[in-house]
Amino acid sequence: MSRCTTLAGVLGLAVAVTGVNAQAASRLSSIAGCYSMTVGSWSGPFPSGSADYHQPPAIIRLDTTKNVRHAEYYNVVPNVPKLGTRMLPGWHFRSPDSLGVFWSSGFAGVTLDLVVRSDSLVGTAQAFTDVMGLVQPSAPVFGVRIPCPKELAKSAN
Numbered sequence: 001m002s003r004c005t006t007l008a009g010v011l012g013l014a015v016a017v018t019g020v021n022a023q024a025a026s027r028l029s030s031i032a033g034c035y036s037m038t039v040g041s042w043s044g045p046f047p048s049g050s051a052d053y054h055q056p057p058a059i060i061r062l063d064t065t066k067n068v069r070h071a072e073y074y075n076v077v078p079n080v081p082k083l084g085t086r087m088l089p090g091w092h093f094r095s096p097d098s099l100g101v102f103w104s105s106g107f108a109g110v111t112l113d114l115v116v117r118s119d120s121l122v123g124t125a126q127a128f129t130d131v132m133g134l135v136q137p138s139a140p141v142f143g144v145r146i147p148c149p150k151e152l153a154k155s156a157n
Contacts, residue, residue: 031099031116032064034152035143039125046127047134052082053108054127056141061152062091076101077152083109112141119145
């Protein structure tokens with residue numbers, strides 16, 4: 001194989017990777033931002049004994065900054081106060097049109113499984129604890145994009 005053919009192949013791969021990266025960056029920027037979240041009725045009681053561990057914030061910001069503790073995730077603010085700072089909340093793409101969000105103390109928390117619908121997020125909130133065998137409640141959740149409030153602005157990190 002000639003050097004020209006090898007160079008052409010490398011350049012072709014670089015262009016393809018750049019296109020993929022541009023597409024991923026576009027998808028990331030189209031989802032990132034602030035959302036007003038509404039959680040419906042939970043399916044049952046919380047085995048943890050406290051709803052405070054499992055209630056996502058009313059307004060969240062999906063950030064574009066990588067989560068330092070979970071490399072495959074991006075940051076989410078704010079955290080759920082009851083969960084402390086042991087684990088940073090995060091979000092990631094599960095597919096081109098769905099994402100997962102989590103808040104956790106390492107022992108209890110909540111995950112959101114969401115589908116992107118234009119300027120909205122629709123899905124399910126799932127409570128969890130580290131106690132195995134207990135039924136964990138779930139609830140429908142809906143988020144609508146809003147302008148970011150001053151306290152959640154990027155400079156507030």
